[in-house]
Structure formats: C-alpha cells, structure tokens
Amino acid sequence: MCNHMVVDELDQDGVDRLFAALADRTRRDIVTRVLVREESVSALAERYDMSFAAVQKHVAVLERASLVTKRRHGRERLVRGDVGTIRTAARLLEEYEQVWRGRIDRLGDLLAEPHSPPHTPGDAP
Template sequence: MSNGVNGTLEAEQLDALFMALGDRTRRDIVARLSAGEATVKELAERYDMSMQAVSQHIQVLERSGLVSRGRHRQTRPCRLEPGRLEAAASWIEQSRRVWAERMDQLEARLAHLQDGEGR
C-alpha cells in the first residue's frame, strides 16, 4: 500500500535496495566499500568469479543507489553511498517500533486476560 507517487517511488527504491542486499556477494561488496573506494578489479580479486560477474553485482548495487562510480584518471572507482543504507535502517527501525508496540499491546491484553481468570 502506497501513499501516492512518492510512496510508490519510495517503495520501489526500498524493493531495489533490499533485493540488492539479498545477495551475500553484494553484501560483502558493500562491506568492503564501507572501508573506502575500490575498482572492479580490486573487488574481483576477493572472489572466485570473473570480473564480468563482479561487475554485474556492482550494477545491481548501482541501480539500488547503494554504490556509485567516479572517475579517477583511467579508472572508475566504486564508492558506497551511505545515505541509501540510512534509508534502509530507517525503514527497519520504523518497522521495529511498530512491532514492539504491537507486542506490548499483546502482552498487556494477555496480562489482562490472565488477571480475569485468576479471580
């Protein structure tokens, strides 16, 4: 359920973000880039896969907004865009608060029911 165009756009961005983070290799790339920029070649050295395969993972991360590529002489280093991670963390925290409130309400209701049985 969305609230208009902005809600749909936000939902699509979150979908892309969580889909990108749903893969272990991409999560590892994000973790590596949190330490600083790296080229595709530098990132590919860590994996038993081709540079093309690593490049495809990076493209998914780029589409989600988690990674961007700059220009430095002849290379295009990848860099993490932490603002996108903050958007995911914000959504997770909001969901956590909602579920914590629901659990508190359930506990209160159960306590009320138990008090009624104990009489």
C-alpha cells in the first residue's frame, strides 16, 4: 500500500476543504451537474430554492476545494467540474479501503490459526 500518496498531493488542509465541500447535499448536486456540462451560476441558482448569493457561496466553497473552476463568458460566470479533483478524492478513499481490507485480512489470518481448546478447571493437564 502507498504511504499517504494522495494526501501528499493535496496537503491536509486541501483534504479537509475537499471533504467539507462534499459534505453538503447542494454542493454535491452542483458538482454532479457541472461534471455533466458547464453551467452558469445564474442557471444553477434557478435550480435551487435559495438566493443567488447562497448559490454563489456554495460555488465559492467548491472552487476553494478545487472541485469546480469558473470562467467568464460575456457577463456570465460558467462553472465546470474538475474531474482531476474527483479522481484524487476517489484515490484517497481507495487508500482508506486498502487499510480497512488489510485489517480484515489480518483478522482472517488470526481466525484461521489453529486453536487449542480452552482449558477448564478440573481437566487433566
């Protein structure tokens, strides 16, 4: 298993920003939408029961976490999902899974070892 390879790519604060951004349902939905196709902030705002400013704040959190990028197109700001950051998050979760699988494998090895029956008082030695 690699030794914190993905974490080293981001730094601990980057990992915190990434998962904090993904912890919110609206932000996850925004990421899903802009991974499929680029959308303007105003088009995104029309999809949610919240103010334009609130959607702008969600997009800003996603941008700080490198989950989306914005570019100006005329008077609009277009938002696009960053597949590279999603892949980085997936690799980090895979590393956690490998740690978990290693623990399960070690437990399986321990359980597979031959056991002697428990000694009870009064049994002959």
